[in-house]
Amino acid sequence: MERPSCSAPKTPSNSVVVQRRSKSKSYRQSYRSCLGAASRLGVTPALTARRLNTSRRAPKSHNIAEKVNPEHLALLVKTEWQLSYVTPLHQFRHTQLKSYSRQLSAFIAAEKQQGLAVEGSQSNFKVSFSVVQGMAGTDGDPETVLIQILSKPMFAKQDEPQRSVWSGWLTCVNGNPEYLRSLPTDFTCLPLFGSSGAENLTCSVKSWFQQYFDCCFGRLEISQTSLQWLVALWTNCHTESDIQHLKMIWSLPAVPPLHVTYTVNPQDAWDLWCSVRKDALERSAGEEDASSIDIEEVTRFMQALKSHFYRHFRLDLSAGSLNQVSTALGSAKSTGKIKISSSRYMITTLTLLTECALLKMPI
Numbered sequence: 425m426e427r428p429s430c431s432a433p434k435t436p437s438n439s440v441v442v443q444r445r446s447k448s449k450s451y452r453q454s455y456r457s458c459l460g461a462a463s464r465l466g467v468t469p470a471l472t473a474r475r476l477n478t479s480r481r482a483p484k485s486h487n488i489a490e491k492v493n494p495e496h497l498a499l500l501v502k503t504e505w506q507l508s509y510v511t512p513l514h515q516f517r518h519t520q521l522k523s524y525s526r527q528l529s530a531f532i533a534a535e536k537q538q539g540l541a542v543e544g545s546q547s548n549f550k551v552s553f554s555v556v557q558g559m560a561g562t563d564g565d566p567e568t569v570l571i572q573i574l575s576k577p578m579f580a581k582q583d584e585p586q587r588s589v590w591s592g593w594l595t596c597v598n599g600n601p602e603y604l605r606s607l608p609t610d611f612t613c614l615p616l617f618g619s620s621g622a623e624n625l626t627c628s629v630k631s632w633f634q635q636y637f638d639c640c641f642g643r644l645e646i647s648q649t650s651l652q653w654l655v656a657l658w659t660n661c662h663t664e665s666d667i668q669h670l671k672m673i674w675s676l677p678a679v680p681p682l683h684v685t686y687t688v689n690p691q692d693a694w695d696l697w698c699s700v701r702k703d704a705l706e707r708s709a710g711e712e713d714a715s716s717i718d719i720e721e722v723t724r725f726m727q728a729l730k731s732h733f734y735r736h737f738r739l740d741l742s743a744g745s746l747n748q749v750s751t752a753l754g755s756a757k758s759t760g761k762i763k764i765s766s767s768r769y770m771i772t773t774l775t776l777l778t779e780c781a782l783l784k785m786p787i
Contacts, residue, residue: 460584476649476779478719483661491558492767496570500556500590500768505618506626507644507760509781510594512611513637518567521553531632532625550574550586556707558769561598561771564605566612568595573625581639592629597774600782615781616657616774617641619761642784646747646758650780654773658721661769668752676744682742687731700725
């Protein structure tokens with residue numbers, strides 16, 4: 425049986441869900457009137473008209489290992505996650521996670537009977553929702569929610585423990601305070617969604633959320649500007665946490681397409697970054713906040729890297745697109761895949777990705 429698209433919510437069959445949609449429609453209308461006239465498509469101008477912040481605080485080491493459950497942290501770090509954005513959840517309550525665990529377990533079981541969930545090698549699924557305390561960037565951020573789907577092989581021994589076959593999380597780290605304050609009290613904003621596991625299970629989880637919380641999911645690609653921000657932010661961490669390498673993968677328009685892997689020695693990257701920062705501070709005559717990084721510095725840093733590459737190989741990377749960046753702190757791909765390899769700078773990375781998700785949402 426063919427799997428329905430996981431981007432389209434199922435038609436609600438009860439009055440409760442219909443009522444949620446009615447309230448959500450009223451919310452969207454009131455929010456648009458608060459922030460200005462919306463387009464014919466109903467997109468919120470206050471979000472879509474904005475761009476990524478042009479200035480950010482330099483990354484600081486956050487020892488969240490002291491705050492976050494070690495089991496949760498071990499899962500979040502060094503796992504590659506596929507990112508999505510998700511619109512505000514209607515009537516989602518952090519106090520109801522046990523109930524949500526039971527409901528999603530039943531939902532997946534029903535889909536499995538219809539041949540829509542993962543089949544064959546796994547027995548019954550058990551879902552676990554939990555709060556990841558210590559991940560919020562500010563007091564106004566909702567707590568991060570971790571979702572795990574557990575199962576065990578069909579012919580496993582009776583005493584064999586279940587193992588995780590799918591994981592996901594929803595988070596909001598340093599979310600736009602003006603936007604968060606504008607939300608009615610019955611909406612919870614966790615705009616950044618990460619998933620790791622079978623695509624059919626991802627679709628099941630998204631379908632359940634869409635049906636019960638009247639929300640929408642969408643693929644979150646990481647733009648070239650955001651990738652460049654990560655290059656600068658991670659390089660800036662080198663003195664506190666050796667980035668070991670700065671690796672970038674570019675694609676150039678050629679026949680056949682040309683893919684270039686550009687790896688920079690960490691000390692060379694740091695020296696170049698320091699020269700860019702020094703020039704910026706000197707031009708601002710001391711007015712520049714040393715803890716702040718400006719988009720112009722990011723642009724000059726990237727241009728210097730591309731100029732260095734051109735001098736050696738006579739290839740102009742400006743003609744292509746940046747598809748992937750990585751250091752010892754993590755890696756990110758334009759397709760929306762992210763791996764965070766160090767918990768010390770997780771907050772910095774998730775802050776940027778939360779901003780990307782909020783800007784992407786069509787509310």
